[in-house]
Amino acid sequence: MDAFMNIIPNGDKELLFYYKDIILYYENEVKRNSKGFRSQTKKFVDFLRKENLHFIVQQGTIMSPSSYETCEESFVIFKNANGYSRFASFFYHLRNAFAHGRFLKRTIGTGVYILLEDEVKRGSNKGQLSMIAQIPIKKIGELVAIMKESRKQSTDNQS
Numbered sequence: 700m701d702a703f704m705n706i707i708p709n710g711d712k713e714l715l716f717y718y719k720d721i722i723l724y725y726e727n728e729v730k731r732n733s734k735g736f737r738s739q740t741k742k743f744v745d746f747l748r749k750e751n752l753h754f755i756v757q758q759g760t761i762m763s764p765s766s767y768e769t770c771e772e773s774f775v776i777f778k779n780a781n782g783y784s785r786f787a788s789f790f791y792h793l794r795n796a797f798a799h800g801r802f803l804k805r806t807i808g809t810g811v812y813i814l815l816e817d818e819v820k821r822g823s824n825k826g827q828l829s830m831i832a833q834i835p836i837k838k839i840g841e842l843v844a845i846m847k848e849s850r851k852q853s854t855d856n857q858s
Contacts, residue, residue, distance in 0.1 A: 717797045720843055725794035729787050735850045736786035743845050750838055756785055761828040764816060770833065771807050777817070777830035786846050792817040792830035793843075804836060811836045 747754055752773040761776055780791040796802050796815035803814050817830040834842060 716840060720840070720847075721790070721797050722794050724843075724847065725790045729783075729790045733781075733783045733787035736784050736846070737849045738785045740845075740849045743849060746842065746845055750835065752834065752838075752842075754785075756788070761831055763828070764814075764831060767814075767831060767833065771810075773812070773834055773838075775830070775832040775834065777832070780829065786849065789830075789846070793832075796830065796832075805833075813839055 746752070750773055752775065755774070755776045757776050757778055761778070767774075775789065777789055777792050779785070780788040783791060793815065795817040799817075801816045801818075805812050805814050812833045813836045815830070815832045815834070816828055819825055819827050819829050
């Protein structure tokens with residue numbers, strides 16, 4: 700776990716993305732109103748298929764990071780948080796990973812990925828993983844944009 704601490708993003712543009720599009724978006728938008736995300740949009744499903752990204756809501760214990768060290772696939776495994784929907788929960792965990800410095804870049808074969816994790820902070824499950832993700836570094840911005848767009852369309856349609 701210590702390997703995740705104090706990893707600094709490469710450049711101002713990347714840092715601004717993590718702060719503005721993930722941390723501030725969660726704090727100013729999702730935390731105040733977690734409703735309106737649609738996780739089964741065609742665009743999202745097509746993205747998962749095209750990128751071969753496994754997006755899994757886990758009910759039980761999430762295995763330790765060492766279990767994924769040799770994994771060469773893209774994945775997001777997380778627990779629902781605070782009664783949120785799938786996307787709101789993922790934004791919650793994503794925000795925590797970036798806000799607490801629990802991310803790093805890693806090269807696997809010819810691909811460069813961002814590895815992220817979040818853990819339970821209190822209670823009887825303190826210290827257990829609540830999210831682990833390995834996403835191609837060039838695709839995290841697209842994934843976040845698609846998730847945000849699913850909410851925008853959903854709330855626009857309700858007006």
